[in-house]
Amino acid sequence: MKAELKGTGVALATPMNADYSIDYPSLGKLLDHIVDGNADYIVVQGTTGESPVFSWEQKLDILQFVIDHLKGNKPVVFGLGGNNTFDLIEKSNDLKSFDLAAILSASPYYNKPSQAGIIRHYQLLANAFPHPIILYNVPSRTASNMKAATTLELAKHPNIIAMKEASGDLDQCKEIADNRPEGFMLLSGDDGLACDIIKMGGEGVISVIGNLMPEAFTTMVNHALNGDYETAGKLNEDLRSAYSMLSEEGNPSSLKAGLEAIGICKRTVKPPLFDASDGLVERWRELLFTP
Template sequence: MKAELKGTGVALATPMHANYTVDYPSLEKLLNHIIAGNVDYIVVQGTTGESPVFSWSEKLDILSFVLDHLNGKKPVVFGLGGNNTFDLIEKSKDLKDFDLAAILSASPYYNKPSQEGIIRHYQMLGDAFPHPIILYNVPSRTASNMEATTTLELAKHPNILGIKEASGDLDQCREIADHRPNDFMLISGDDALAYDIIKMGGEGVISVIGNLMPAEYTTMVNTAIKDDHATASKFNDDLSIVYDMLSEEGNPSSLKAGLEVRGICARTVKPPLYDASDAMVEKWKRYFDALDQ
């Protein structure tokens, strides 16, 4: 399991029509674009896929479409996180027959649980979920940081295989890297920090930029994993402007503006998110025009 989830995972965006229904032809185009970039696996219905705004039945439809289209070509991870532990356990029963490498589960938001509460939440999920779990620590969205000691305690659970770390705290990531079990994965949840996390021993990244520039980003990640840090550092520096642009008007609004410029899908995002501005689209046009020259 660890081997197939090493490298670059892509947090798949969800293309939409103007009426906010899923644009499946564009989703197929996006998947083909990502696969051509030699990424390692696909993450369906993470934050970048606008998971909070889809019903459970819509999420399962999207998952089914992706699995059917990939037909085993790439491992698939599915996002199932939230702040209602028992609801997540019930939903997970619907996933038992899906061919998933893992379930990515964000730490509970809004409730602001204690570290003991986070541990109990994930232990209950680990006992009940039909697939291995990747923890997801993203305090900028949950208002609750999962401390390194909490992660290391959860790393003992046989059905918890790793963590997507998006705290932005490299000291916290290093503590996990230095003290985790050998079979527990440390995965970057931040494109811009993936190089640093891989350098300290992390296994890779779950990426936003991989939707837009999969080949370029995968090359950087693979070079870093091979310990060619001089080359990887240069690739990473070259992509730094893209990291900044992807966050300029929020994720995935900024991303979808770039995908629109590349002819993959429209920039439409579902409320309460708001579509990227014309200025953002023009910025992407200038970037790609310069890149293509």
């Protein structure tokens, strides 16, 4: 199970129609684009998928569509995180019938629990969830950082298999890489740091840019995983402009501007997010189509 989650996972965007209903034909087109780009697995309903704005029933409908569309060709990870521990445990019961490689669960936001609180939260989830858990540390969104010692303590649990690290702190990532138990995976949660994290021993990345440029990004990651850091570094530098544009008007608004530029879906995002500007869509066209 763990081996299939190495390499490039793509945090799937959720295309929407103008009325904010889910644009399933475009979602299928996006999945085909990612699969054709040789990404290794799909992450459904993470933050990039606008998970906070969909009902539980909608999330399950999206998940079922993705599984049906992929027909077993790629592993699927599902995003299930939040700040209500027992609500998450209850929801996990609805996932027992789904063929999932793992659950990606972000550290609790807003509550700002202590490190001891974070440990207890994840241990309760790990004891109850029917699928393995990938921890997700993203302090820019949760307002609290999972320290390396917290990750290493949680890594002892047999149902916690990996950490998606998006703290941006490479020293913290290195501490995890150097001290984790055998088999526990370190995954980058930042496209621009994926090469650095793989170089220190990480197993891959859960990517945003993989929606838009799956072949170019996956090629870079694979070179890094194969130890060809020189080629990976050059390819990574080629992608720097794209990484920068992804953050200009927030994620996933900036990403969807790029997806509109290449004809995958409209840039529509659901409030409280705001659609990307015409100017950003045009700059994506220039970047992606200029020889």
